[in-house]
Amino acid sequence: MKRFTVDRFEGDKAVLECENGTFAVFDRTALPKNIREGDVLRFEAGSCYLNAEETEHRRKKIQRLMQSVFED
Numbered sequence: 001m002k003r004f005t006v007d008r009f010e011g012d013k014a015v016l017e018c019e020n021g022t023f024a025v026f027d028r029t030a031l032p033k034n035i036r037e038g039d040v041l042r043f044e045a046g047s048c049y050l051n052a053e054e055t056e057h058r059r060k061k062i063q064r065l066m067q068s069v070f071e072d
Contacts, residue, residue: 002043006035016041
């Protein structure tokens with residue numbers, strides 16, 4: 001199973017960052033609908049799925065880091 005994070009969108013393409021740091025470009029139509037930048041996707045058995053649990057974990061981690069950086 002490979003895990004990717006949605007880095008950005010460029011028109012009808014999605015740029016995904018692989019867990020090893022490389023990037024890949026996919027047609028948005030080949031990915032789950034309603035994905036957003038920062039979402040974690042997993043590819044398994046030729047299909048792509050949104051990993052909602054991992055996405056939420058990453059969002060909370062980033063939020064905590066930002067709070068610690070911008071504390072008064």
